[in-house]
Amino acid sequence: MANIIILGAHGQIATLVRGRLLRETQHHLNLFLRHAERLKSVDHQRETIYEGDATDTPLLTKDMNGSDLVYANLGGNDIEEQANSVVNAMNANHIKRLIWISTLGIYDEVPGAFGRWNHKMLDGGYLETYAAAAKVIECSKLAYTIIRPAWLSNKDVMSYELTQKGEPFKGTEVSRRSVADLVFKLINHPDQHIGESLGVDQPNTQGDKPSFY
DSSP, rough: OOOOEEEETTTTTHHHHHHHHHHHHHHHEEEEEGGGGGGSSTTTEEEEEEOOOOOHHHHHHHHHTOOOEEEEEEOOOTTTHHHHHHHHHHHHHTEEEEEEEOOOTTTTTHHHHHHHHHHHHHHTHHHHHHHHHHHHHHHHHSSEEEEEEEEOOSSSSOEEEEEETTTTTOOOOOEEHHHHHHHHHHHHHHSTTTTTEEEEOOOTTOSSSTTOO
């Protein structure tokens, strides 16, 4: 059993991960989010709620105390600031293991027509800020795994493949359920994929853009 802190605990992928952790493990969950009232059906024997902003480093440092692993499901225009805050809070608490959700395209690794479409959709502040945040994580001394999902769907499908940093991204889309499965496996096998940045897509979804666009 471990103490897991989930940052951005109300996010869709985080909610899926949380549900599986409660059903399939005995881990204690520390749930950190901006608006605690958004969480429903809290198991107070196994879950502790923390309300705050991830850019508030002193608060995050205090609330992270006692955690063994950090799963960050954060987003927003200030994602680089959040990344710096997470790294500093983890260092202050001597926590090493981090699972960080990012996005595809931060290394310009998406080829062809889909890569051009992805740039058109995400350039102008989104890709740039997520790339900067990933660089903060990669320059830290943490035992990190960065996850770069393809365009996300709510399909009831669990099917995914991985690519490494430096390899061309493959498919155009992936289900949140699939990404949640990868996170769940990393939490339960924290020695896997350390120091790696993983592209995640559903096999056989290559094309000019995701099927739902």
